[in-house]
Amino acid sequence: MSSPADLQPEDAKAPLIAARDLHTWFELRQWGFLRVGAVRAVDGVDFALAGGEAVAFVGESGCGKSSLARTLLGLHRPTRGEVRFAGRSLGELQGRALKAYRAEVGYVQQDPYGALPPFLDVRRILAEPLIVHGVRDRAERERRIRAALEEVRLSPAEAFLGQFPHMLSGGQQQRVVIARALILAPRLLIADEPVSMLDASVRVEILELLRHIQRERGLTLAFITHDLSTVRHYAERIFVMYAGRVVESAPVDDLLDHPQHPYTQALIAAIADPDAANATRLREVPAGEPPSLLHPPAACRFHPRCPHFMAGLCDVEDPPDFTPRRDHRSACWLHR
Numbered sequence: 568m569s570s571p572a573d574l575q576p577e578d579a580k581a582p583l584i585a586a587r588d589l590h591t592w593f594e595l596r597q598w599g600f601l602r603v604g605a606v607r608a609v610d611g612v613d614f615a616l617a618g619g620e621a622v623a624f625v626g627e628s629g630c631g632k633s634s635l636a637r638t639l640l641g642l643h644r645p646t647r648g649e650v651r652f653a654g655r656s657l658g659e660l661q662g663r664a665l666k667a668y669r670a671e672v673g674y675v676q677q678d679p680y681g682a683l684p685p686f687l688d689v690r691r692i693l694a695e696p697l698i699v700h701g702v703r704d705r706a707e708r709e710r711r712i713r714a715a716l717e718e719v720r721l722s723p724a725e726a727f728l729g730q731f732p733h734m735l736s737g738g739q740q741q742r743v744v745i746a747r748a749l750i751l752a753p754r755l756l757i758a759d760e761p762v763s764m765l766d767a768s769v770r771v772e773i774l775e776l777l778r779h780i781q782r783e784r785g786l787t788l789a790f791i792t793h794d795l796s797t798v799r800h801y802a803e804r805i806f807v808m809y810a811g812r813v814v815e816s817a818p819v820d821d822l823l824d825h826p827q828h829p830y831t832q833a834l835i836a837a838i839a840d841p842d843a844a845n846a847t848r849l850r851e852v853p854a855g856e857p858p859s860l861l862h863p864p865a866a867c868r869f870h871p872r873c874p875h876f877m878a879g880l881c882d883v884e885d886p887p888d889f890t891p892r893r894d895h896r897s898a899c900w901l902h903r
């Protein structure tokens with residue numbers, strides 16, 4: 568069995584996972600050979616996540632969140648830059664080390680039904696990763712499968728082992744997906760819009776379950792979501808993405824209470840809160856459309872929609888990360 572020992576950090580103080588100057592571009596070709604450009608889905612992202620930290624990557628649809636998640640999972644190869652896990656570059660991992668990495672990172676995707684093989688029952692679905700990673704003892708597999716089901720509160724486990732995905736509700740299917748993501752005891756869990764396809768009634772339960780498991784296990788948890796209104800209770804730090812880049816990051820309360828980047832300010836202003844006065848008040852929302860990632864605006868990607876646009880600066884020079892508040896980064900020329 569490949570073991571996490573194959574992934575020992577070079578430097579004990581290294582973050583669990585870090586992205587440096589990360590770019591994931593998708594080449595577009597006409598008739599299969601004529602290069603017509605590249606979709607810059609991830610376009611220069613830097614961050615470092617510590618062990619045991621819960622963070623959220625937030626942004627509008629199409630801003631590159633899933634492409635970032637898939638690059639962190641090793642499913643897309645970066646066009647430029649790198650991902651380091653436990654101090655080692657993903658690009659260097661091969662063979663046993665790559666297999667060990669796959670056991671270290673769990674993935675929960677948006678559509679639980681699409682994620683589960685329809686012709687396998689729950690026992691077999693959960694056994695699969697154990698078999699692939701060399702757990703040969705059937706009794707040990709059964710013990711771990713039952714423990715995983717209990718952990719995601721599919722209890723008693725006995726009642727679910729023989730069920731096929733179509734026999735389960737959406738919430739139960741997502742619990743099976745979470746159990747499968749956890750069964751190899753990963754150190755990082757990436758949850759890409761884990762509740763957006765579920766009924767509103769079960770969303771909070773699933774988010775609370777993920778946060779509970781993250782705390783109990785001391786996991787690093789990266790939520791990917793378009794919904795800024797749900798993150799306060801489920802993440803400690805937020806990264807706001809816009810057009811393939813992180814434009815602002817900060818501890819969750821500081822970011823939501825003191826947003827610094829005009830894009831984040833507009834996103835927060837657009838969150839509906841249950842106040843009757845809202846029925847008669849127009850809300851400020853980011854005007855215009857998210858930009859094309861095939862032909863993104865020059866310099867600051869947000870400048871065509873920004874109420875504080877400064878001609879000759881925002882459309883000419885990329886804003887660096889400023890630190891307008893402690894632990895708070897914002898890529899906007901307003902903080903110059």
Ligand SMILES: Nc1ncnc2c1ncn2[C@@H]1O[C@H](COP(=O)(O)OP(=O)(O)OP(=O)(O)O)[C@@H](O)[C@H]1O
Binds near residue numbers: 608629633635
């Ligand atoms: N394999 C691919 N080939 C070409 N383009 C891709 C590929 N995967 C994603 N894209 C494009 O990259 C851009 C970012 O997509 P991505 O799915 O990462 O965004 P997102 O923020 O997760 O959006 P959503 O919430 O709608 O899934 C989109 O324009 C998308 O069409």
